[in-house]
Amino acid sequence: MSRDQEIKKRGSYHHGDLRAQLVEATRQLVEEKGPDHFTVSEACRVAGVSTAAPYKHFKDKEELLNAVTLEGMLRSQKMMTDELAKYPEGSLDRIVALGRVYIRFALQEPGVFRLIFGLAEDHADQTDLVAQGHQKFGIVQHEVASCLGQSEVGPEEARRAFLLWSFVHGLSFLLIDGKVDKIGYPLDQEAILKEIAVRVMGDMPDAQG
Amino acid sequence: MSRDQEIKKRGSYHHGDLRAQLVEATRQLVEEKGPDHFTVSEACRVAGVSTAAPYKHFKDKEELLNAVTLEGMLRSQKMMTDELAKYPEGSLDRIVALGRVYIRFALQEPGVFRLIFGLAEDHADQTDLVAQGHQKFGIVQHEVASCLGQSEVGPEEARRAFLLWSFVHGLSFLLIDGKVDKIGYPLDQEAILKEIAVRVMGDMPDAQG
């Protein structure tokens, strides 16, 4: 019994839920081979359908990838909110937790992570993706405001949230690119996250140098 | 007179310097259409040669792209060292300058910037690219050590350099992805860079929240 037959609903001409299975196959392949080496044909092979089948569900390759991207964003956001629930409102631990989850997702699903950010040029006109990204950043802003004892997000809170985001975003990329090895010294991820949070949320130190 | 003839050495069967012209054509196309929409065929059209010609100079598409990547790294590094020369040794301004140039390059050549980092999986076995990346980070480490009054780079200096790198790296990506607009407030790039430098190079503030 081949892999095709395992996945495809046995004996039926129609497929069950091809759309979902294609998205899942795509996600797997993106992780296995990287977002830029993914082919629709191969996803078809995995799902056990002809190469024309996807086009009943997706306009083109990009739309299929965008579906994977959106699912990834939702997974990532769920991870964030789940993790947040473990810590008391307004604590610095919540900020650290957000960063930890952001990085965990990048390491768990580097392919999808790259899909979400690395190809972001293509997302500009995808309103659903843009909205999702905006919403996620809203969570960070809210946490920063809470942590600073503010009920609303003002310019100062937005700026600090953005600093945190930049930090963790860059750290994620450097981690999945394996650049961290090049530092020459071991790196304690949890300590780094804590340090970032403290440095960004704390008062400005005096300039030196 | 067609574009092909302008570029190709007029009247000659051989091409002058096809290798360099292909790299330049590739760079242009990567900027125009993004690294993932670049095709070798189109670079051939731009250079005015047959689609088989590149394979006399490059093993495959990836090797051509790697040449563009390496050139980009060298340009970026030159920008950094040039900018560094403007500020006194050991000053915080040098740290800020490094970040400014890093971001400037990302904004000037977002396609190549993505090539350098976004596809870094493929660079793992390209020793020249890896060495270049390592060297660039060495510059940052050296500056951090100078700024902290150290003559050698120890774990503390390496860690702070890495923090700075993460920050600026993330900021660059968010900028070229247009995510900055989503903050909802205007962003003073120069002020942000300065703030990052001070927060990372200064003493740790007390934790709050």
Add this chain to the structure above:
DNA sequence: TCGCAAAGTTAGCGTCTCTTACATATGTTA
């Protein structure tokens, strides 16, 4: 039960990467 819409298939077009075989220019050497 009939007919239609949904969701598959097969066949095939155009483009892309890369290979093979061949043609042409250039420099060196006798």
Add this chain to the structure above:
DNA sequence: TAACATATGTAAGAGACGCTAACTTTGCGA
């Protein structure tokens, strides 16, 4: 200066891929 080796181009084509058109099967509602 003739001839050859080498470098560098072309032409033709195999094989994969993205996508479309036209056909077929299936489930469902009138």
